Amino acid sequence: MQTADLRQRWLDYFAERGHTVVPSASLVSDDPTLMFTVAGMVPFIPYLSGLIPAPYPRATSVQKCIRTLDIEEVGKTTRHGTFFQMAGNFSFGDYFKEQAISFAWELLTKSESEGGLGFEERDLWVTVYEEDDEAIELWKRVAGLPEQRIQRLGKADNYWHTGQPGPGGPCSEIYFDRGAKYGAEGGPAADDSRYLEIWNLVFMQYLLDDVRSKTDFSVVRELPKKNIDTGLGVERVAFLKQGVENMYEIDQVRPVLDRAAEISGRPYGRDHGDDVRMRVVADHVRSALMLMADGVTPSNEGRGYILRRLLRRSVRAMRLLGVDVATFPELFTTSRDAMKAAYPEVEKSYDRIARLAYSEEENFLGTLASGTSILDLAVSKTREEGRRQLPGDTAFLLHDTFGFPIDLTLEMAEEAGLTVDRGAFDALMAEQRNKAKADAKAKKTALADLSVYSDFRALGETVFTGYDYLQTETRVLGIIVDGESVSRAVAGQTAEVILAETSLYAESGGQEADAGTIVGAGFELDVLDVQKPVKGLVSHRVEVRTGEVAVDDAATTIVDPDWRRGATQAHSATHLIHAALRQVLGPDAHQSGSYNKAGYMRLDFGWNQALSPETRSEIEEIANVAIRRDLPVETRVMPLDEAKALGAMALFGEKYGETVRVVDIGGPWSRELCAGTHVSSSAQVGLVNLVSESSVGSTNRRVEALVGIDAFRELATERAIVSQLTSNLKTPREQLPDRIAELLSSLKAAEKRIAEFESAALAQRVPDLAASAVRRGDFSVVKADVGSLGSSDDLRSLVTSVRARLGSDAAVVALAGVVGGKPSVIVAANDAARDRGVKAGPLAKAAAGVLGGGGGGKDDLAQGGGTNAEAIPAALDAVVDGLPN
Incomplete structure (x- = not known):
């Protein structure tokens, strides 16, 4: 049985039994607490939790999933896969345990010729939550399972919840016995290598609170509507049905x-x-x-x-x-x-x-080539120091900074006869992971509790009227302050206001939320933000400017017309630039992200090299020609499949329902799925000024543009700058590039001559400085404040030249000066001085401490700096005091 056939067999089975077939959601999860869709039930969480009314009583899907927590185990076991497919059937207050068990048993044991999966009943075992007597009796009665193939397990294995307050309940897992050669007898409780879990049935029947851990929580009450959430591992069933050893060997x-x-x-x-x-x-x-x-x-x-x-x-x-x-x-x-x-x-x-x-x-x-070079240097240094173990922080630096895999570091170190301090490396990795987990947990805690919106969402979707009207009369459905639903908000408070209708656009699809106000009898609210915390519900974050607003008050939403005009110009300009990009670069230049607000737009697109100035100009010109042609902008609402058949572009990262809004500019010239607000004809965009093109990764580029009056103002500013340059340089505009290049060349030549003069002047100071050397014990010592210098390189050159002039006897040179307005000191020790125990690094650090800063370096040459130039004499004395007697 091919995996694609297994997938279709599942969908057909449940479709025939009244389930709505729901296409797989994207691997990019809608849930703000999740990076990816990690389980088949994720897209259904709002329905299972009651946050959003389910649009169907029962559903089925085969969901694409990604999990990366066990990435290091991939390839080592039969069951760990990064990408996998989870088949599921779901009931939202419709059927419950008996029907779920019946469906599962029938599909698993029915012959393949009759549309089932054809498993032998004798090979199937189940586990149930230890207190779920009802499920045990159902498995006996519905499936005819003998008691010895039903095992009771605790909460750690057979109880499901999200880890947050909300719905949960016992679950029952179905296992396949792979046979004696894979492990000991005794069922899943004895050996989960021999007994492979293939299907999990979750009986979501309780409201949980005070969730302290996987096994420690409080059951508040039974849910008024009990749900079913199941998941069957498609890859696991596929490798069993195909007679191979693991999921990596399926078709x-x-x-x-x-x-x-x-x-x-x-x-x-x-x-x-x-x-x-x-x-x-x-x-x-x-x-x-x-x-x-x-x-x-x-x-x-x-x-x-x-x-x-x-x-x-x-x-x-x-x-x-x-x-x-x-x-x-x-x-x-x-x-x-x-x-x-x-x-x-x-x-x-x-x-x-x-x-x-x-x-x-x-x-x-x-990267591997460059990482190999860095690793070779680290190996050489480790050998020079007489050690046999590469430091763990070196391995971590290679992994974290250069992307050099630890396995490769281990392999190459072994080839060089070295080991790696894996303990230190693992400790640094654990520290990094713990920090990431803490950050993720903080984010999840901040975002996870959306239950405050559930009662409002149950009243229906917020009606958006803003495509047609800038003002809308409505009613206040709810008010939220500090995450709690309240009856009213007063002047000076910041609150979220839920309305039955709104003309204010909620941030989505890359478009920033509308600016505006909400007014009513006795109150005025400044709109700070508009968001969609859950699908279908719009929340207005407001500051109560005057008066008091209460639930059930009549209200009017008022969009700032100038803001909306600018926002529609920017969003339509985004479509124009996208169409122009694809016209110039080809269909691979696909939008991967965008952001637009009044007067400004940016667009990210898949491309792996910078655009030439000529290409940028061509894209900008195509967009502005489209504006000049005054192309009609039309919007239509239609089924998703029909829109795609018309060639409407669905943008990556966006989520679409069964019905979508199609925005045409010039008919098929630009046709995209988009819920944003737009101009009614392209001429209303006014002007697009492409101001920037840059990299946002090795395979993505970003263009930024100003739009409408903001584009004009930018061009007017540039015109004023050009006018000033032509006046100051007394050069016609068309000759400015050549004139500026000529001036830059002259400036560069002048700087080179100045550097030569300064270098010669420094060289002339070397004999006098060397002659100022004094004896301190076995050492010749030069210390001097050399005044202001152009750069630290000048000071370093002076120090090394003086050291060289002092010959082979033990000598230390400490020179200080002011570079860029701040004191700097450099210390040099020759070979003979270092043989007597002198190290330049500690001496420079001591001097820098006197200057109010820090420093250090190698044994032969080191540098320091600070903030107190008046302390230079004391800093030089600190160098001398640090020498051996």
């Missing part, structure tokens, strides 16, 4: 593994270490492919960092297999072909994915 993954084996010339199945590396490659390439298909691009933070890590681990694994050349063109193409039957989008967007992946591999191969 969607094995082709990449085989290609890695072929490229490396090392057969799969011969060496355990090589097998793990091939499985890592197969898993990570597929995971990266699916992430990029959902719009994630490599970067150094957030989701992009996880993607980059997957790609780099793949490169590293191939290197450990003996391959140090680019392999992604072959591996990613293979993964695309294995996944496209289930996910056609990977083929449609493959050109963009390939460009990102190939560029990332090329860059990391360069």
Whole structure:
């Protein structure tokens, strides 16, 4: 049974039993507390928790998921995969335990010819929460399971909750017995390697509070509507049905593994270490492919960092297999072909994915080369110091700063006859992880409790009227102050106000929220922000300027017309620039992010090289020509599939419902899915002035532009600057570039001559300074305040020249002066002085301390500085006092 067939079989089964088939959500989660969609139930959390009324009583999906907590275990076990598919069936207050158990048992044990999965009943075991007698009796009655194949386990294994106050309940897990060769008898409680979990049924029936840990919480009461949330691991079932040993050998993954084996010339199945590396490659390439298909691009933070890590681990694994050349063109193409039957989008967007992946591999191969050079130096230093262990902080620096994998550091150190202080490295990694977890926990705590909005959302969606009106009469549904629902807010307070309707645009799709006011009988509210804390609900953060606002008050929302005009110009300009980019660069220049507000827009797009000035000008001209043509701007609401069939662009990172809003500028010239506000014709944009183009990562660029009156003001400012230059330089405008280049050349030549004069002047001071040397014990000592100098390099040159002139006898030179308005001191010790125990670093540090600063350096030459120039004589004395008697 192919994995794509298994996926379809699941959906067909539950569709036939009244479940709405819900397409997989993006791997990029809507949940602000999650980086990725980590489980099949994530898209349904608002319905399961009651935050948003469910649009259907029962649903089913096969959800794409990414988990990275166990990334180090990938390839080592049968069950750890970064990307996986979770099949689920869900009930929102419809059916409960008996029906869920019945569905699961029927689908698992029904023959393949009848649409089931064809498992033998004798091979299936279940676990239940130890106090859930009801579930045990149902398994006996509905499934006919004997009691010896039903095992009771505690909360740690068979109780589910989010970790936050809210819904939870016992669960029941279904296991497949793989047979005696995989472990001991006795069921899942005895050996979870032999008994493989394939399906988890969660019976969400209680409201929990005071959640202290996985197993320590308080049950408040039963939920008025009990829910079902189940999850079946598609990859686990696939490898069982395909008769292979693990998830890396199923039809969607094995082709990449085989290609890695072929490229490396090392057969799969011969060496355990090589097998793990091939499985890592197969898993990570597929995971990266699916992430990029959902719009994630490599970067150094957030989701992009996880993607980059997957790609780099793949490169590293191939290197450990003996391959140090680019392999992604072959591996990613293979993964695309294995996944496209289930996910056609990977083929449609493959050109963009390939460009990102190939560029990332090329860059990391360069990183490996530079990291190798740094590691070679560290190895040499370790040997010179007579040690056999590379310091852990060196390994951590290579890993954290240069992206050099620890496994590769270990391998190369071993080749050089060294070990690595893995304990110190692990401690630094743990410190970094703990900090990241603390930051993530703080963020989750700050964002997770959305229950305050549930009662308001239950009243229905907030009606947005702002496409047609700048003012709307409405009613106050709720007021929130400091996270608590209250009945009123008074002058001077900041509050959130929930309204039945609003003309104020909530920040979304890259467009900043509207500015404006909310007024009513006896109150006036300044709008500070407008957001959508949960889907379908708009919250207005306001400051009560005058009066008192209460729940059920009549109110009017008023959009600032100048702000809205500027915002519509900027958002439409974003579409124009996007269309122009694709016209000039091709379809791979796909928008990956945007931000716009009145008078300003920026757009990020997939591209891996800077745009030439000519290309920037061409893009800017195309956008402004479109403005001049006064193209009509039309909006239509239609089903998502119909919009895509018309060629409307769906932007990566955006979430779309079944019905979408399509914005056309000039018909198909620019056609995008967009919920933002726009001008009614392109001429109303006025003007677009492309002011900046820059890098936001190795595979992404950013353009910024001013729009409308702001664009004009910027051009007027530049015109004034040009006018001033033409006047001051007495040069016609068209000759300014040549005239300025000529002046810069003259300036550079003058600076060079000045530097030569200063160098000669410094050289003339060397004999007198050397002649000022005095004896202190066994040492010749020169100390002097040399006054103001142009740079620290001048002072350093003077010190080293004086030291050289003093000959081979033990000598120390300490010169100080003022550089850039601040005191600086440099100390030099020759070979003979260092043989007698003198080190320049501590002497410079002591002098810098007197100057009110810090310093240090090598034994032969060191530098310090401070803030108190009047202390220079005392600082020089500190150098002399630091010498041995």
